[in-house]
Amino acid sequence: xxxxxxxxxxxxxxxxxxxxxxxxxxxxxxxxxxxxxxxxxxxxxxxxxxxxxxxxxxxxxxxxxxxxxxxxxxxxxxxxxxxxxxxxxxxxxxxxxxxxxxxxxxxxxxxxxxxxxxxxxxxxxxxxxxxxxxxxxxxxxxxxxxxxxxxxxxxxxxxxxxxxxxxxxxxxxxxxxxxxxxxxxxxxxxxxxxxxxxxxxxxxxxxxxxxxxxxxxxxxxxxxxxxxxxxxxxxxxxxxxxxxxxxxxxxxxxxxxxxxxxxxxxxxxxxxxxxxxxxxxxxxxxxxxxxxxxxxxxxxx
Amino acid sequence: xxxxxxxxxxxxxxxxxxxxxxxxxxxxxxxxxxxxxxxxxxxxxxxxxxxxxxxxxxxxxxxxxxxxxxxxxxxxxxxxxxxxxxxxxxxxxxxxxxxxxxxxxxxxxxxxxxxxxxxxxxxxxxxxxxxxxxxxxxxxxxxxxxxxxxxxxxxxxxxxxxxxxxxxxxxxxxxxxxxxxxxxxxxxxxxxxxxxxxxxxxxxxxxxxxxxxxxxxxxxxxxxxxxxxxxxxxxxxxxxxxxxxxxxxxxxxxxxxxxxxxxxxxxxxxxxxxxxxxxxx
Numbered sequence: 403x404x405x406x407x408x409x410x411x412x413x414x415x416x417x418x419x420x421x422x423x424x425x426x427x428x429x430x431x432x433x434x435x436x437x438x439x440x441x442x443x444x445x446x447x448x449x450x451x452x453x454x455x456x457x458x459x460x461x462x463x464x465x466x467x468x469x470x471x472x473x474x475x476x477x478x479x480x481x482x483x484x485x486x487x488x489x490x491x492x493x494x495x496x497x498x499x500x501x502x503x504x505x506x507x508x509x510x511x512x513x514x515x516x517x518x519x520x521x522x523x524x525x526x527x528x529x530x531x532x533x534x535x536x537x538x539x540x541x542x543x544x545x546x547x548x549x550x551x552x553x554x555x556x557x558x559x560x561x562x563x564x565x566x567x568x569x570x571x572x573x574x575x576x577x578x579x580x581x582x583x584x585x586x587x588x589x590x591x592x593x594x595x596x597x598x599x600x601x602x603x604x605x606x607x608x609x610x611x612x613x614x615x616x617x618x619x620x621x622x623x624x625x626x627x628x629x630x631x632x633x634x635x636x637x638x639x640x641x642x643x644x645x646x647x648x649x650x651x652x653x654x655x656x657x658x659x660x661x662x663x664x665x666x667x668x669x670x671x672x673x674x675x676x677x678x679x680x681x682x683x684x685x686x687x688x689x690x691x692x693x694x695x696x697x698x699x700x701x702x703x
Numbered sequence: 704x705x706x707x708x709x710x711x712x713x714x715x716x717x718x719x720x721x722x723x724x725x726x727x728x729x730x731x732x733x734x735x736x737x738x739x740x741x742x743x744x745x746x747x748x749x750x751x752x753x754x755x756x757x758x759x760x761x762x763x764x765x766x767x768x769x770x771x772x773x774x775x776x777x778x779x780x781x782x783x784x785x786x787x788x789x790x791x792x793x794x795x796x797x798x799x800x801x802x803x804x805x806x807x808x809x810x811x812x813x814x815x816x817x818x819x820x821x822x823x824x825x826x827x828x829x830x831x832x833x834x835x836x837x838x839x840x841x842x843x844x845x846x847x848x849x850x851x852x853x854x855x856x857x858x859x860x861x862x863x864x865x866x867x868x869x870x871x872x873x874x875x876x877x878x879x880x881x882x883x884x885x886x887x888x889x890x891x892x893x894x895x896x897x898x899x900x901x902x903x904x905x906x907x908x909x910x911x912x913x914x915x916x917x918x919x920x921x922x923x924x925x926x927x928x929x930x931x932x933x934x935x936x937x938x939x940x941x942x943x944x945x946x947x948x949x950x951x952x953x954x955x956x957x958x959x960x961x962x963x964x965x966x967x968x969x970x971x972x973x974x975x976x977x978x979x980x981x982x983x984x
Contacts, residue, residue, distance in 0.1 A: 417802025424854035435832030523933035584978030677827035
């Protein structure tokens, strides 16, 4: 590399400057501010605030509602992620299988992805309307004779939870199909041909070729879904009354943070501590996923 | 034995098409019911389910307007915000991504890793601190607080970087340099026009994510005339509209249908764009 090239590379800093400046102002400082606030008793109304150490965090751990929120968020995420990954994996295998030769793969995928683009707030409100007492679902099941009279779906803790899980699944399985398929089609075909010549069964090929080579994609799907799932807000917030009713069954981390923020005094110190804790929890799990999936890969080599 | 094998494939294929058809019904039904009910009167909706649209959309719209919910204004607000967010995201993210791919400056690798870490950081970690800080600056209830942070949009930069890396362009850049073009000039006049497909994909995602965003505007915006469509959806859940089923569906359809139209036009860009973010070339 000559001197002119070396000098020219300083232009990199110029191109990055707007990003870095905007990040410092709108990204880094707010993060610092949130962490700092989480150690204070600041409210929106108060002029003064005091450093209270870990008191906000201690209070959260002592409070049942925080544990409920954490449990709910995890439960809803896991219950939606397993069928999401399972169904997406199955469909991706079918779509990429040349022997089955499924027609119209592009069209199927395009339809399945559609819910992912819809405004989540509107989707939640839509399901609220569909499952309300006088809504179409009740009309349908009563008239078809499945049940004798209309049900209060949205007042049943289990049904509401299942609904949130279903909506999340409905919105995300199409995206997972597209990502998994991109991963599968990037695996070189000669690998499968060689395996077939050696007499491998299709399940052997899946376990020994597809799955190991798909690992980076799986990590990506896993981690992005986790980070998104831990931030779930719009759907559970708008499906019922915005407080996770009935019986706090869909009260998620983010709803709890919002409730603290929007409480009559506006406890932004306490709200910040919820945000910080969710971040710590999410990062630890993301790192664990990276660690475990990587480690096994190295052993097999 | 060969016949048996062939038969199995036929049965399997039929089964798969059946499952796909069921999944399509599950995917489409809620959306179709939404659109149909938006055009039906409350009385019709109470009478039962229909799968053919009716003629009461305007009536439903006027009921909402009569109760102080202005869908057109919400639409205009959402559109303004989404267009501004798209322009800011695309220009600055392409600029950053280009700089990261083309110039081999010190700290480039570290910066690349840093971008990936930023993509993973959840909104919750910054939103409360952001709100308090913006209220000190007097920027709450101001769209600037929703648009300016997008100058540093990590996931868009990540996407742009993947895109530029897949483009062969060094010869072109060198040729332009010999012709005396400036570095910024090369980016603006040569690379950006060539990168239009990538910019369009990035732009669609930026547009949709701004259009769909509920949480951040919900925290930052307080005056009613600045409400975006997802925020109006939240007011639709209020008691005032409790029995106006047709109008509620219309309000929801108003927020959802523009996205469906965009998807109908750009679905190829969108579907290929999702994979570009995940699969390394």
